Amino acid sequence: MGRRPVVAIALGALLAVLVAASAPSGNSTLVTTPSPVAQKSPLHLSLTPVDQAPAVWPAEPVTVYATNGKLTQAALAGADGTPVAGTLAADGSSWTSTEPLAYSRSYSLSATGTGEDGRAVTATSNFHTITPDNKVAVVTTPGDDQVVGVGHPITFALDEPVRDKAAFERAVSVTSEPSVPGGFYWFDDRHVHWRPAGYWPAHTSVHVRAKIFGKDFGGGLFGQADVTTNFTIGDAVITEADGGSHQMTVSINGQVARTAPISMGKPGSPTDNGTYVVTEKLAHMIMDSRTYGLALDAGGYVTPVDWATRISAGGIFVHSAPWSVGDQGYRNVSHGCINASPEVANWFYNLAKPGDVVTVTNSGGPTLNPQDGLGDWNIPWDQWQTGGNR
DSSP: OTTHHHHHHHHHHHHHHHHHHHHHHHOOOOOOOOOOOOOOOOOOEEEEEEETSSOOTSSSEEEHHHEEEEEEEEEEEEEEEOEOEEOOOSSEEEEEOSSSOOOOOOEEEEEEEEEEESSSEEEEEEEOOOOSSEEOOOEEETTTTOOOOOTTTEEEEEEEEESSSHHHHEEEEEESSSSOOEEEEEETTTEEEEEESSSOOOOOOEEEEEETTTOOOSEEEEOOOOOEEEEEEOOEEEEEEEETTTTEEETTEEEEEEEEEOOOOOOOOOOOEEEEEEEEEEEEEEEGHHHHHHHHGGTOOOOEEEEEEEOOTTSEEEEOGGGGGGTTTOOOOOOEEEEEOOOHHHHHHHHHHOOOOOEEESSSBBBBBBBTTTGGGGHHHHTTTTTTTO
């Protein structure tokens, strides 16, 4: 009983201390921890190719990227001081070359910028481009700005055999308006064609780009130079020559323009059946059978001919043949060409353009070799899609 007041006093004293400790005081000081000051980073420049790179592909862009700051200038030049053009991004984040380099050349790249810390930084790279064992050039048809017929394939003639054909195909783009699906077919290692599944629509615009420079086509072979061409498909002129009826019907954009009598190859030298494409026109020429192996003493000939429209590399023409007018419409008497009267041949000559289609039926001959001129259409589409000698 006598110890309870002592406990009460002690508890009261403790409470008083706690209250005093929690009460504000006019002399108290608020202690705070200061926030750390953000450190500003120095500029980092990333140059590609890296310094001393020994075998750079010249078609790949040269780049500079900046982090923790801005790029203010960059310069690329060959060993002789010739500058290479490039573009600096508006936000200073990068620089990219805008023209290709050359094979087997040394280059110097210099870049300068300012970091977040306000300090200037410069970086350099010196490198060398590859030296190909060999280079390949390409020639394409149709030519730039040419107007051609609906049957004209796009041809690529290479001056060196290509081993990696898939790489070549990836380097080529074909775009058109309207868009037309198509594909490549390799006749051999140096000749590849691209054509649509069916004839081009009339009045199509076509753009072809063979971006082969700097591309590796296998075996140390690299592309020599890019090639571009833009051409237009004209009216759809399609001729049907029938060796049975001895008639030739010409349609323009689906409408029959004219039907005329003709004479094709006689039984001993029948005209090949199949689909031909116009490739050349000669107002006057000398036809010489010896050019395809028929001697004069074996029934050959050397004959002046007018209004000759070539439809095969092997020498098949639609041409004027005044000597066979009496046979035209009745019988086949030529050595393989399509004979027409001078007036009909002249009319056809003036109408025809490279790429126009001539189909021959009922001639009694074999099917035209697809490699005879532009005989591409004699290869069915499902076979064409296999790529040929790919």
